[in-house]
Amino acid sequence: MAVYTQLSAETLADLIAHYDVGELVSAKGIAEGVSNSNWLIETSGGEAGSRFILTMYERRIDVADLPFFLGLLDHLSAMDAPVPRTIHDRDGSAWREVAGKSVALIEFLPGVSVDRPTAAQAENIGAVLAHMHEAARNFPQQRSNDLGPDISASVLRACGVDALAQIDTKLPSAVAEAERIAGEWPGALPQSVIHADLFPDNVLMLGDQVSGLIDFYFACNDMMAYDLAVTHAAWSFAEDGRKYRPEIGQALMQGYQSVRVLSDAEHDALPLLAQGAAMRFVSSRAHDWTETPADALVTRKDPMDFMHRFHFYRDFGTEVFG
């Protein structure tokens, strides 16, 4: 949550001049994005509007993936999914280089990210997610999921049982559980491009309606039902993952299936997919925790928030998904 690179007004004005959006009127660095720098940009206006998000790709993002990520935004936006489109420069390019880093100018979408969703909001996010899955099916580019269940298991193994136990005595059991999940992982469920990280932070809402899905930098080809499971895990819990909110989970499932009905095989796989979804965040958070000094200014996210969710899905998943 920071602006990692300082760009002068002069540099920004030169950059904006490469786009058909008028002249730079305002630029504010915004406190969003953990691996990118972002600015809210206002211009005197052009065909593409007058407000934009300028994203600078700082780390974690492989520049080779930009055609996939930015092309996906354009594809989904053209299919009427509530996704910001990429503004192309006068030469047609979706990204440019500034200060040795890649930047993209992206449509600004209104809306705010809610902390504690209501059932009506959860139902709408479910429907929008299903619509996005349908819209993404004919996207021609491919990107594999580099955070699948086998990776969760190996990341946890690499953390080491001692380091996991230092975080929480209940955490070392995650290694064997992640290995079990990877071993049982289904292989043949319907795929599309999935968001894979659809936390409330990455959804903009106006009242009960989704106005934007953002931050597609984990998007990849994978099972649609897994994306639904990730979203279920990200939205349906309170109190740091200790308390399931059944009305939220049910509304999310209902909203999704109002657009796209799950097959029996997808439905039956949900308890395992949800365990895998929880374990994916247990593993990345455990890894970040062991890499981040306790006194760093960066807030460490507690892997136990998702270990609680994992236990819930393992013990009650069949009942929850009915």
Next chain:
Amino acid sequence: MAVYTQLSAETLADLIAHYDVGELVSAKGIAEGVSNSNWLIETSGGEAGSRFILTMYERRIDVADLPFFLGLLDHLSAMDAPVPRTIHDRDGSAWREVAGKSVALIEFLPGVSVDRPTAAQAENIGAVLAHMHEAARNFPQQRSNDLGPDISASVLRACGVDALAQIDTKLPSAVAEAERIAGEWPGALPQSVIHADLFPDNVLMLGDQVSGLIDFYFACNDMMAYDLAVTHAAWSFAEDGRKYRPEIGQALMQGYQSVRVLSDAEHDALPLLAQGAAMRFVSSRAHDWTETPADALVTRKDPMDFMHRFHFYRDFGTEVFG
């Protein structure tokens, strides 16, 4: 440069409902302000417009000063100075409490802060500063300058010669110089409310024209010529204060005097006032430097940037101000 307090979308929507500005449409935490948290807010719109800066007063700002700071914005704005006005809530209050802290909703102004001003820009900032001084003369509230030359001297003494020498071997001499400046400080030059911190960061520009003066949280009653000296020191140097840019300093003076002609006494005092202005930033930066660990993520500002300026004004001030 951060957002120190997290406010949920729900909390922000409740807050905005107290103002006649429509409903909350967007809220982005912005990376501005060293002692406040700030959000760029968009609403569905009302008489006061649809875009605002929400400022939360975190530290350094004494809440007892808010009537002065926020009343000043309204006063200057009504006098057509390019200053954001405060949006008052439905009860007429210029600030409210949220999460135990004071917040104010402030008009959004377009413009960007330049890094390396041109002479045309410096001339305009001079004229706008003089206009602001004239407009502020009949502002009825008072606030004394708590960062005058005697304070610079005592802050430097409190740092201690050893700590100053550790920063730079040329820094310990600042103690005696600051005491000399405080002893010679003029007492009877024309006063108004001054900005006292008019760095390029605190000026928004559209092309060559100033579109906004912002961040009045050091504003106080003091000599207008001292504010001009602060602005001269803040704008007219390159290379970390090592290189004076005569075309910028001259344009600034010319722009100021195109609106308000300095008296002989003000003019003659400028070399000393500029030394005092430089020393004010030497002292606060030296203090912050000794208080901030070298490995902190916060960027420490080097007090030597202003020690170079001080030397310049001491040795060449009479020539520079003519």
